[in-house]
Amino acid sequence: MKLARAIHFDESDMRVYASPARTGEWCISGGFEFSNWTEGDLTGKPRQAFANGWLGLETFGRATFVAVTALEPAELEALTDLLAEHFVTYYGAPSAEAARPVAQEEIGQMVELCEDHAPNTLLTVARELTESGVREAYRVIESSDAGLDQFAIHGSLDDEPHHH
Template sequence: MTPTFGKLPRTLRLDPSDTFVFARAAEPGEWAVTGSFLFFDADLSALAGKDRAAFRSGFVGVDSLGFSTLVVVSEASEEEHAAAVEALARHIHERFGAPDREAARAAAREEIEVAASLCNLPVGSVVAMHRSERDGAIAEEFRTLHQRPPGADPLHGRAFQFVETDEDEVEEQADLVGLLRDAPAGAGRA
């Protein structure tokens, strides 16, 4: 077993929603950073649709540069930490024009350190982010999602709740197959 070096966030996909919400979804289990650097030169007021969703709530996978709504605090070995820095440095150098590999590596180390600072939580903690623009700067807020103890809230502990209704009410129906058929190509794949 590889010794633990520290903790880093990993992308977490509980359902396929990230593949619909973001133009490019991160692969489950990638090491992640907040990714705010991707929006430094963007006109934030002009962001719309999937780009706006990525800005507002997307962590970034260091391998794919895809987005993930959630991350999970995970143990990382020294080798995994170094590999995450190198993967992000490669993108910063090749895709974002860092002057050289060492400058890209320094920027990647800084991003990874920020991500590691979010992991002052127990391993397995799930973290969500809300990013916004305030006074011309990007602001990030984080929240930890906790599992409710069994029986703590019987109404919210289930995915579905059956409620007795009057027969006069209009029945709502959703055509999930039709929604998937009309989705853009590739959107239904996880």
């Protein structure tokens, strides 16, 4: 089973998102956050979160890039609980139990998205508002193309210099 973790190449996420996800945290699309948005909501930092942000499941901040990573079933359970709690706290779900199926579905969609990709594959998301609501498109950046093998495994760019 695979899911994706937030990954940062520079400080840009710190600047563009009101609430940035932290490096290494598990992420899902989190498009549900925008389900009732209109053009009027799409300004400043919220607009960036809408346009390109993945949702971190610990901080509930946003990240531009995520890297596909193997996920343990036990971790999946814990993440589902976190998201269910989030639905109770922020979206007025009556209880974590009631919110759990929705949380499972949200995370399940992300697991499905990651399933076909090798570990360390990078994903980006692009959203737009259409007549029928929010449209999401995903882009895949193979790790070999990006030369990120070191980075994705060690989570640090300063292990050794890279020459391309």
